Amino acid sequence: GVIDPVKLDRLAEVAIKVGLQLQPGQDLVLTSSIAALPLTRRIVEQAYKAGAGLVTPIFSDDEITLARFRYGSDASFDRAAGWLHEGMARAYAQNAARLAVRGDNPSLLSGQDPAKVARANKANSTAYQPALEKITGFDINWTILAYPEVEWARQVFPGVSDEVAVGKLAEAIFAASRVDNDDPVAAWREHNAALAKRTEWLNGHRFHSLHFTGPGTDLTLGLADGHEWMGGASTAKNGVTCNPNIPTEEVFTTPHRLRVSGHVSSTKPLSYQGTLIDDISVRFEEGRIVEATASKGADVLNKVLDTDEGARRLGEVALVPHSSPISKSGILFYNTLFDENASCHIALGQCYSKCFVGGDKLTPDEVAAKGGNKSLIHIDWMIGSDKVDIDGVHEDGRRVPVMRAGEWA
Amino acid sequence: GVIDPVKLDRLAEVAIKVGLQLQPGQDLVLTSSIAALPLTRRIVEQAYKAGAGLVTPIFSDDEITLARFRYGSDASFDRAAGWLHEGMARAYAQNAARLAVRGDNPSLLSGQDPAKVARANKANSTAYQPALEKITGFDINWTILAYPEVEWARQVFPGVSDEVAVGKLAEAIFAASRVDNDDPVAAWREHNAALAKRTEWLNGHRFHSLHFTGPGTDLTLGLADGHEWMGGASTAKNGVTCNPNIPTEEVFTTPHRLRVSGHVSSTKPLSYQGTLIDDISVRFEEGRIVEATASKGADVLNKVLDTDEGARRLGEVALVPHSSPISKSGILFYNTLFDENASCHIALGQCYSKCFVGGDKLTPDEVAAKGGNKSLIHIDWMIGSDKVDIDGVHEDGRRVPVMRAGEWA
Numbered sequence: 001g002v003i004d005p006v007k008l009d010r011l012a013e014v015a016i017k018v019g020l021q022l023q024p025g026q027d028l029v030l031t032s033s034i035a036a037l038p039l040t041r042r043i044v045e046q047a048y049k050a051g052a053g054l055v056t057p058i059f060s061d062d063e064i065t066l067a068r069f070r071y072g073s074d075a076s077f078d079r080a081a082g083w084l085h086e087g088m089a090r091a092y093a094q095n096a097a098r099l100a101v102r103g104d105n106p107s108l109l110s111g112q113d114p115a116k117v118a119r120a121n122k123a124n125s126t127a128y129q130p131a132l133e134k135i136t137g138f139d140i141n142w143t144i145l146a147y148p149e150v151e152w153a154r155q156v157f158p159g160v161s162d163e164v165a166v167g168k169l170a171e172a173i174f175a176a177s178r179v180d181n182d183d184p185v186a187a188w189r190e191h192n193a194a195l196a197k198r199t200e201w202l203n204g205h206r207f208h209s210l211h212f213t214g215p216g217t218d219l220t221l222g223l224a225d226g227h228e229w230m231g232g233a234s235t236a237k238n239g240v241t242c243n244p245n246i247p248t249e250e251v252f253t254t255p256h257r258l259r260v261s262g263h264v265s266s267t268k269p270l271s272y273q274g275t276l277i278d279d280i281s282v283r284f285e286e287g288r289i290v291e292a293t294a295s296k297g298a299d300v301l302n303k304v305l306d307t308d309e310g311a312r313r314l315g316e317v318a319l320v321p322h323s324s325p326i327s328k329s330g331i332l333f334y335n336t337l338f339d340e341n342a343s344c345h346i347a348l349g350q351c352y353s354k355c356f357v358g359g360d361k362l363t364p365d366e367v368a369a370k371g372g373n374k375s376l377i378h379i380d381w382m383i384g385s386d387k388v389d390i391d392g393v394h395e396d397g398r399r400v401p402v403m404r405a406g407e408w409a
Numbered sequence: 410g411v412i413d414p415v416k417l418d419r420l421a422e423v424a425i426k427v428g429l430q431l432q433p434g435q436d437l438v439l440t441s442s443i444a445a446l447p448l449t450r451r452i453v454e455q456a457y458k459a460g461a462g463l464v465t466p467i468f469s470d471d472e473i474t475l476a477r478f479r480y481g482s483d484a485s486f487d488r489a490a491g492w493l494h495e496g497m498a499r500a501y502a503q504n505a506a507r508l509a510v511r512g513d514n515p516s517l518l519s520g521q522d523p524a525k526v527a528r529a530n531k532a533n534s535t536a537y538q539p540a541l542e543k544i545t546g547f548d549i550n551w552t553i554l555a556y557p558e559v560e561w562a563r564q565v566f567p568g569v570s571d572e573v574a575v576g577k578l579a580e581a582i583f584a585a586s587r588v589d590n591d592d593p594v595a596a597w598r599e600h601n602a603a604l605a606k607r608t609e610w611l612n613g614h615r616f617h618s619l620h621f622t623g624p625g626t627d628l629t630l631g632l633a634d635g636h637e638w639m640g641g642a643s644t645a646k647n648g649v650t651c652n653p654n655i656p657t658e659e660v661f662t663t664p665h666r667l668r669v670s671g672h673v674s675s676t677k678p679l680s681y682q683g684t685l686i687d688d689i690s691v692r693f694e695e696g697r698i699v700e701a702t703a704s705k706g707a708d709v710l711n712k713v714l715d716t717d718e719g720a721r722r723l724g725e726v727a728l729v730p731h732s733s734p735i736s737k738s739g740i741l742f743y744n745t746l747f748d749e750n751a752s753c754h755i756a757l758g759q760c761y762s763k764c765f766v767g768g769d770k771l772t773p774d775e776v777a778a779k780g781g782n783k784s785l786i787h788i789d790w791m792i793g794s795d796k797v798d799i800d801g802v803h804e805d806g807r808r809v810p811v812m813r814a815g816e817w818a
């Protein structure tokens with residue numbers, strides 16, 4: 001094969017030892033596409049070697065996903081597998097860890113009726129809510145990582161053979177995931193320490209708001225009361241320290257859902273559940289998106305914003321320097337796991353309750369009172385580039401440079 | 410490929426139109442191994458064309474199953490995915506149909522520790538119980554059919570290339586499943602009518618017991634009070650008429666769990682969850698197996714019998730003439746779905762409450778009072794051959810020949 005089996009083994013090891021720190025006896029619920037089977041099998045092996053209880057993989061298949069859009073009756077698009085999502089939520093409530101392997105075709109559903117895509121997404125988000133709450137609430141250790149599926153590789157590296165494209169994407173994933181060296185676990189330890197220094201500095205300042213300026217962007221983004229910056233390794237409520245994203249370059253916290261104003265433009269395309277959304281531009285008033293445009297996928301974007309009241313408000317802001325390794329690779333991945341780690345970004349929808357001082361003890365009502373947002377969705381999109389400046393603004397108006405031309409100031 | 414795509418499409422069509430008679434708007438829960446993907450994708454397509462609500466496939470993978478036995482810690486073998494099985498039970502309670510694609514390696518686990526295999530099976534059976542009850546209770550329309558996976562084909566046709574073996578097994582499956590002609594739906598209609606004639610004759614007699622004699626066999630098998638013979642198409646409690654097995658040649662009913670005595674020997678090997686069990690011989694006293702031997706897989710057999718009290722008693726007896734098309738093919742399939750349809754068989758464990766007059770209205774207590782058995786397991790094994798005679802015995806001792814030398818008398 002064109003994918004280095006040694007690095008693939010290392011990626012599986014990093015998934016279990018760094019991504020999850022899976023505990024002896026702990027069950028694992030794993031989602032993967034069938035196309036990612038070579039990595040998924042290795043992850044299962046590593047999980048059992050680490051003393052897993054039971055590993056339960058739930059597989060998806062692009063052709064089966066498409067069959068619904070090609071042949072499904074109209075009523076089908078409002079259905080969701082509530083029994084499966086509720087079951088997963090119950091597994092997490094019983095302390096199962098959660099791992100997702102991503103590698104799907106970023107534009108799988110681009111040729112399908114946007115109204116049906118939006119209905120299917122909404123039905124799925126609604127059914128998924130009980131499980132998502134346990135993940136965003138950080139009840140258990142979880143992680144997401146990627147496998148270079150061929151349809152994805154074709155879009156990242158067009159104009160070369162499938163073999164070459166998959167090989168290149170595999171190497172890009174390995175480099176970004178820090179498995180292109182002999183001791184990836186040690187490399188992750190160092191990286192987590194570096195991210196911790198950034199969060200300490202930001203938590204020392206505890207800014208009232210951030211002010212973003214750049215082409216098409218002049219945004220004042222209030223931060224939630226008692227917000228806490230996080231990044232890299234983090235401890236879930238079940239006491240396990242994990243790395244929820246592999247790769248990760250971001251430090252992130254919770255915006256105030258009522259205190260965001262101005263306008264902001266995306267700097268990279270967003271692939272959302274098989275639809276590419278490009279050149280997003282939105283305007284906020286009192287925390288709420290009152291206007292949204294996009295050059296591609298505008299239909300799906302506007303339907304997403306109508307999911308619920310919280311879908312028009314922010315649940316996350318994240319800072320990533322333009323010189324991050326993923327950004328320096330120059331590769332546009334059309335995959336949020338990578339592109340969000342090459343650029344400052346914001347997320348529509350649900351906040352992470354963990355991004356508050358003492359967050360693991362806050363009730364949903366307390367999170368809301370501090371300005372945390374609530375929604376069925378959590379969709380990151382990229383607003384950073386080497387042309388964006390960010391100031392931290394204290395409550396008394398004092399400004400501190402945070403980033404200049406996309407780099408830490 | 411070596412598998413005829415036209416017949417594979419027809420098999421998918423038969424699965425949805427004959428096996429399930431899937432209703433417009435009805436959801437479908439589908440289990441399949443990843444190796445059976447070519448058939449499973451076609452089934453999903455046919456399901457949506459028939460107006461399915463949502464089709465949710467749950468995939469298994471032999472390598473992942475094996476990883477647990479190769480690398481799992483001891484404690485892993487008592488775990489099961491309760492959340493998943495309970496979820497399926499909830500889906501059936503909400504009227505989802507159920508389809509299983511079988512084609513697994515019949516001796517996948519033959520090299521593994523029988524004690525661990527038995528523990529894993531028991532944990533899984535226990536977790537699966539809520540879902541199995543809805544299937545054996547015939548709450549919803551369900552069906553099982555097969556795909557010629559390569560590991561299975563190798564064992565059925567040893568000594569030829571994988572391509573040849575898979576091609577031969579595919580054709581055998583197509584013939585047995587009645588898709589080797591241009592109108593398989595009509596062929597199934599005729600076949601169902603022929604099976605209905607047999608059940609009418611048997612239900613007209615309503616024997617008190619059956620008496621099996623043959624090499625290693627002298628068995629008096631009492632039938633449950635108010636038992637009903639079934640076979641072919643059958644109507645589930647949700648009102649949908651389906652064919653639960655494709656292929657099917659059997660007519661079957663419920664033995665009395667306290668009135669079985671004598672001894673009986675298997676006539677074909679049994680593949681039970683990856684373990685081959687051969688040359689089974691058991692002795693019954695008052696309905697209970699008090700002695701069991703096997704030349705292969707005796708460890709697993711005896712552990713299965715210890716699953717619970719009902720595991721040593723019978724839940725089904727089925728009659729199949731030795732001249733059935735599957736039997737005449739002369740192929741030993743090492744797969745119960747086929748081998749049970751080439752031979753009279755009995756099943757350890759759970760009975761079908763539907764196999765009683767007015768069975769869909771009986772409570773579990775009423776089923777038990779009539780002699781129906783209850784267990785976590787339902788395992789069919791083959792006791793018929795061209796050397797076995799069967800008499801029907803009325804309560805007054807009057808005997809009626811039912812089969813002679815394996816054929817209807």
Ligand SMILES: [Zn+2]
Pocket residue numbers: 250252316318340345380
């Ligand atoms: Zn983020």
Ligand SMILES: [Zn+2]
Pocket residue numbers: 316347378379380
């Ligand atoms: Zn995010």
Ligand SMILES: [Zn+2]
Pocket residue numbers: 659661725727749754789
């Ligand atoms: Zn049977």
Ligand SMILES: [Zn+2]
Pocket residue numbers: 725756787788789
């Ligand atoms: Zn049976």
